Amino acid sequence: MLDAARSHFVERGYAGTRLRDVAADAGVDVALVHYFFRTKDLLFATAMELPIDPAEIVAELLDGSRDELALRMLGRFLDAWDAPGAADPLIALVRSASTHEPAAELLRGFVHHGVVGPLVVGLGVDDHERRAALVASQLLGLVLVRYVVRVEPVASDDRETVITALAPVITQHLFGHRPEPRPPQ
Structure with missing residues (x-):
């Protein structure tokens, strides 16, 4: 089934x-x-070997303070990418998306239907498609910067530095305002 799904x-x-x-295609x-x-x-x-269940992540992210949503999101995101061996299939997908339209469609679809799109819809904010994008x-x-091209210093920054730098920007995209940055807990 997984081979058929990947295909x-x-x-x-x-x-x-x-x-x-x-x-x-799997004969079942x-x-x-x-x-x-x-x-x-x-x-x-499962087919793409992602260390997450997208629906579970969305539910987890929506359960909590909106002020800390970006902190939670970035923490979970970095957890997924930093897990040993977890990033390999994802990096391959991101690399291939720039030259292979089916891979680009796969990545677009996952962003739109997997985690980010459902999360933004779940927030009930206006202009959810733009905010998700x-x-x-x-x-x-x-x-791209941290895992694929490995641009320093971001490639080797500790997670708290990355989260603190990006959380206000993501909050701005989600809600239209920027909170005062707070270090992750």
Whole structure:
């Protein structure tokens, strides 16, 4: 099932992948895909070897103070990227997205449907598509600078420095105001 899912996600992108098509290519009933993976988000996370369940992350991020949302988001984001071996498939996806349209569609789809889009919709803010795209620009920019191109000093900054620097910008994108930066706990 995972091989079929990877193939569909790469060829058709996140939005174009249907669980019934993955099941058919894997030679199983779609109920089996639902049984093991529950949602397309979790299937994507598993197939792409992401160390997260997107729906779980969104729920976790929405549960708490809005003033500290960006701090929580960046902390979880860095946890996912800094986990041993976790970044390898993600770095490959980000690298290939600039030259391979299916990979770009996959990345766009995950941003829009996976974590950032549902998070912004869950906040109930206006202009949620623009806000989600702006937050994604910060997160993908961080990925490019810190993990792919490895631009110093950001590539070797400790997580608190990165979080403190970016949290006000992400808060601005989410809510239209910038809070006073507070160090992460």
